[in-house]
Amino acid sequence: MxxxxxxxxxxxxxxxxxxxxxxxxxxxxxxxxxxxxxxxxxxxxxxxxxxxxxxxxxxxxxxxxxxxxxxxxxxxxxxxxxxxxxxxxxxxxxxxxxxxxxxxxxxxxxxxxxxxxxxxxxxxxxxxxxxxxxxxxxxxxxxxxxxxxxxxxxxxxxxxxxxxxxxxxxxxxxxxxxxxxxxKGIALLEFTQQSTLSEEEQLVSFQAGNRHNMVPDLAKAVVKNVSSDFEEKFYEYFKQFGEEVAFAREEDRVIISVTGISAHAMEPEKGKNAAVMLAKFLNLHLTTESSKAFVSFVEDAFSDVYGKALGLDYADEMSGQTTLNAGVVSFDAEKGGNILVSMRYSVTYPYEEKIQMAKELLKNSSFSLHVVSNSSPxxxxxxxxxxxxxxxxxxxxxxxxxxxxxxxxxxxxxxxxxxxxxxxxxxxxxxxxxxxxxxxxxxxxxxxxxxxxxxxxxxxxxx
Incomplete structure (x- = not known):
């Protein structure tokens, strides 16, 4: 036939x-x-x-x-x-x-x-x-x-x-x-900020992504009490990367956004995570404790999609590298930071051992880790x-x-x-x-x- x-x-x-x-x-x-x-x-x-x-x-x-x-x-x-x-x-x-x-x-x-x-x-x-x-x-x-x-x-x-x-x-x-x-196995991880928030926090809000299984292609932040040359520094920083950005003022607040490239969470390296991009810039300029802790954590933990900073990295011959996609990243002045991460882990991954290791590493930070769901390889x-x-x-x-x-x-x-x-x-x-x-x-x-x-x-x- x-x-x-x-x-x-x-x-x-x-x-x-x-x-x-x-x-x-x-x-x-x-x-x-x-x-x-x-x-x-x-x-x-x-x-x-x-x-x-x-x-x-x-x-x-x-x-x-x-x-x-x-x-x-x-x-x-x-x-x-x-x-x-x-x-x-x-x-x-x-x-x-x-x-x-x-x-x-x-x-x-x-x-x-x-x-x-x-x-x-x-x-x-x-x-x-x-x-x-x-x-x-x-x-x-x-x-x-x-x-x-x-x-x-x-x-x-x-x-x-x-x-x-x-x-x-x-x-x-x-x-x-x-x-x-x-x-690969698929685990949904939630990282929640535990630190006490001050009324003086510079970061009013941060939002990127609406699905944990997609690389966020837009990140937006509202900040206050920033330096007089903040706008100049913003455009100067992103000009070197050629990213699409936006800047606006609303009374005493500044609203900024950056556009990345979306991709499937199974291959986050093929995208450009807008949340990480914006966090990297803000990490150079924010100084209040919880605001600084949030953007620092986003940059340090998720700039590398292979989870090395969290001790979650692993690879095997039959299925390759474990990857992490920070798909929904948010912060508000009342609740603090929250990050939903889709982790795609290798077939022979020592799951329990690795998750426990990550929790131990986070004990010295202002973030905690909770496993929302897990589907085995x-x-x-x-x-x-x-x-x-x-x-x-x-x-x-x-x-x-x-x-x-x-x-x-x-x-x-x-x-x-x-x-x-x-x-x-x-x-x-x-x-x-x-x-x-x-x-x-x-x-x-x-x-x-x-x-x-x-x-x-x-x-x-x-x-």
Missing amino acids: DFLQLAKERKEELVQDIKQLIQIESVLDEGSKRKDAPFGEGPKKALEWMLEKASKEGFKTKNVDHYAGHIEMGEGEEILGILCHVDVVPAGGNWTYPPFEGVIKDGKLYGRGAIDDKGPTMAAYLAMKMVRDAQIPLSKRIRMIIGTDEESGFRCMEHYFQKEAMPDIGFAPDADFPLINAE HYIPEDDEFIQTLLKVYRRYTGDDRKPLSTGGGTYARTLKKGVAFGSLFPGEPDVAHQKDEYVVIDNLVKAAAIYAEAIVELAGKK
Whole structure:
């Protein structure tokens, strides 16, 4: 079966489906959540759109309490899971094209979710349709499981698997080819300032970021009682780096901001953390105790994304460096400082030992460490038959013999006993997930759909 040719013939169908899904602004909205919309209206609408579409096109569907749902075909006791998500991170600013339209330009489809994960979701759905329409007999049930809270903690999957069966094997089209068999652990760390605040604090407020899994691309601070040449020093400092900045006065206060570059928390080194940039400048000019302690801590602890200053650094051969992303950084004159950090730690990381070491180091500082949540690393050996089958399919379509990868990202694959991330980014493609002007290369997504169809047949077709 020439799935690549079949996918090419259905390219326009794929594109239109992605555009429609992107036009649903499915960002977590805690303010509008309710029993039938646990993560807000947007994620609920995106899930319903997927299930209604699949139902009309002849698939079995199920909505599991609006947390997640599934689309199913085939027969058998065993289940091959394809785990996707339709929620997205906030768009942020400065897009060239509207983030929720699905603009096509030069073979790319732009929009929030184009590559993470609405484009790959629709490619996997097309794969299911191609296998069904080819009337290929299946020995397993093929179940596409669609989540609505992947970007904010997997609560959708936790609820889903309390009600529904765990697939025997599965893949998540939410990362890179050839496949990812090692996912780092993901811990959410909260650093809280303990020092007593003075009414004379120079730092009135500081705010950067709104998601711990994104590098903040904008930081803003309000300060008072600064030197007369503060404005001159501000522009002089950032001129050397060529950063986009803003300066304003409001009565006796000064409002300053700096723009960085956003990136996914799994690769914070690819971004420029605006919180760290602004803290470095303020550390040169603030002198009141708690204000100085806050900006000093932000600079010292997070200028290095590998956690050395906190004793959290570690690396191994199978999954690489541990990284820390200070994603939400705030200070106010009444509560002090608070920093939410996404730590992506190596597969063999001595977790308890390292966390305790960091807590000990902080005893001499004005900050304390609290672990908000922790998801252990996920690893499937390369020689597993399931891994080898997926690699065989990928190599058949690409001629690329490279070995499996590791990631600091967390995909739904880690919720399965035997699951991996499988595409849809091909080697050499830039990963623009969580960034402004996120896009997917349409022809590459067509090829991914063909690979997914072939994988379904190899893993679940009757022999």
